[in-house]
Amino acid sequence: MRKVSIEIPETLYRRLEALAGRIGAGSVYELVVDLLREGVSRLEEDLDSGHELSEEEVSRIRERLRSLGYLD
Amino acid sequence: MVSRPHGGRLVRRVLPRDRLEDILRDSRGLHQLDVDDTIYRDLENIGYGVYSPLTGFLDSVELESVLLTMRLSNDLPWTIPIVLDIDEEARRSIGIGDTVLLRYGGQPVGLLMVEEVYRYDKRLYAEKVFKTTDPAHPGVARVMSMGDYLVGGSVEYIPMVRDGYEDYFLTPMETRVLFRERGWETVVAFQTRNVPHLGHEYVQKTALTFVDGLFINPVIGRKKRGDFRDEVILEAYKTLINRFYPRGSVVMSIVRYAMRYAGPREAIHHAVMRKNFGATHFIVGRDHAGVGNYYGRYEAQEIFSEFPDLGITPLFFREFFYCRGCGGMSNEKICPHDRDLRIYISGTRIRESLSRGVVPPGEMMRREVAETILSFENPFVE
Ligand SMILES: [Zn+2]
Numbered sequence: 416m417r418k419v420s421i422e423i424p425e426t427l428y429r430r431l432e433a434l435a436g437r438i439g440a441g442s443v444y445e446l447v448v449d450l451l452r453e454g455v456s457r458l459e460e461d462l463d464s465g466h467e468l469s470e471e472e473v474s475r476i477r478e479r480l481r482s483l484g485y486l487d
Numbered sequence: 488m489v490s491r492p493h494g495g496r497l498v499r500r501v502l503p504r505d506r507l508e509d510i511l512r513d514s515r516g517l518h519q520l521d522v523d524d525t526i527y528r529d530l531e532n533i534g535y536g537v538y539s540p541l542t543g544f545l546d547s548v549e550l551e552s553v554l555l556t557m558r559l560s561n562d563l564p565w566t567i568p569i570v571l572d573i574d575e576e577a578r579r580s581i582g583i584g585d586t587v588l589l590r591y592g593g594q595p596v597g598l599l600m601v602e603e604v605y606r607y608d609k610r611l612y613a614e615k616v617f618k619t620t621d622p623a624h625p626g627v628a629r630v631m632s633m634g635d636y637l638v639g640g641s642v643e644y645i646p647m648v649r650d651g652y653e654d655y656f657l658t659p660m661e662t663r664v665l666f667r668e669r670g671w672e673t674v675v676a677f678q679t680r681n682v683p684h685l686g687h688e689y690v691q692k693t694a695l696t697f698v699d700g701l702f703i704n705p706v707i708g709r710k711k712r713g714d715f716r717d718e719v720i721l722e723a724y725k726t727l728i729n730r731f732y733p734r735g736s737v738v739m740s741i742v743r744y745a746m747r748y749a750g751p752r753e754a755i756h757h758a759v760m761r762k763n764f765g766a767t768h769f770i771v772g773r774d775h776a777g778v779g780n781y782y783g784r785y786e787a788q789e790i791f792s793e794f795p796d797l798g799i800t801p802l803f804f805r806e807f808f809y810c811r812g813c814g815g816m817s818n819e820k821i822c823p824h825d826r827d828l829r830i831y832i833s834g835t836r837i838r839e840s841l842s843r844g845v846v847p848p849g850e851m852m853r854r855e856v857a858e859t860i861l862s863f864e865n866p867f868v869e
Contacts, residue, residue: 427796442494468664473664477664485738486665487666
């Protein structure tokens with residue numbers, strides 16, 4: 416296990432604490448690791464599902480950027 | 488990588504053309520509501536995702552959260568209430584579940600799906616956002632003149648009104664593609680409401696020294712008498728960029744937005760907007776978004792320490808001046824000399840000089856920029 420220290424907003428910490436109690440997570444620490452695991456998986460899926468814009472949308476945008484002189 | 492949108496996903500709520508025609512055909516059956524300049528600009532910013540993750544105007548739970556904690560109820564930093572106010576008469580005609588056609592200057596500009604209509608405490612709003620209830624503060628004055636009710640609900644923006652600056656405006660979706668195409672991984676944003684003087688140029692170039700690209704955003708919109716006209720600001724910047732900035736390192740794009748003058752809280756809001764455009768850094772100077780003497784000189788910088796999770800890095804600057812001791816542009820942090828060796832850049836003095844048709848001192852403004860400004864018959868708002 417790697418030990419890291421991060422700053423999080425006070426309000427968020429209080430919510431984590433309350434939530435840990437309500438769902439029976441052993442500690443805020445345990446809950447945070449669970450949430451991170453869940454969040455990381457979701458972001459990885461987002462990335463794998465590809466670009467947020469379709470190829471067609473991107474080429475339309477490139478076209479506009481070129482016509483306005485923002486791109487060569 | 489450019490910044491992730493605030494809250495993770497870029498919002499897009501612009502009504503497709505084909506649906507627009509259907510709606511306009513049936514618009515007689517819809518409730519209609521005229522909105523002011525501030526709300527209209529907010530609507531556009533919601534539509535293009537400049538305000539991501541907001542998809543509409545705040546409901547009472549979110550407003551309370553923003554006022555009391557400077558965060559949305561899901562803990563995401565959000566400091567300025569984005570609200571739509573109505574008066575008693577409009578309240579009587581609008582119900583929950585209604586779709587309302589929003590109009591600006593007589594033209595349809597959006598659809599609002601009404602989810603809540605509620606009363607709010609104007610004094611609390613002013614105290615929290617502006618740190619004062621003084622009606623002489625322009626932001627407070629606007630809140631006090633707003634209707635007594637707010638409408639919460641999601642919106643769809645209808646891009647109908649043209650202001651002549653369409654070619655200077657890029658949406659967050661477009662800037663994200665642009666930054667990627669240019670290969671920029673780090674982008675610093677600079678907001679301005681003024682023509683560029685040497686102080687601005689040195690702040691921008693100092694920042695650009697450490698990142699890949701500079702993103703300059705003149706704020707277009709309501710101005711007071713004596714301010715430089717929007718087209719003058721754009722032309723002055725074009726001259727500066729073309730003559731004095733490395734090609735390919737700068738993007739200028741306007742932001743349509745009504746200033747609140749909320750100082751520190753608004754600095755956070757401005758940073759969030761730039762994060763949504765893809766910027767990774769944001770320049771915060773002295774008295775950012777301030778007015779009069781309501782905020783401390785560097786209060787708008789200090790507030791950033793409360794938001795370690797903002798997702799965009801603020802760059803704090805002291806005022807630049809010309810120093811005869813240093814033999815060039817300098818600032819308080821790096822110049823050891825006495826004040827009498829320094830030439831401070833004065834916006835008032837530049838304005839006064841230009842209004843007489845005279846190029847200001849070269850220690851304050853580039854001659855080429857001044858000449859561009861003077862090529863306009865009247866560079867000022869009347
Ligand atoms: Zn010096």
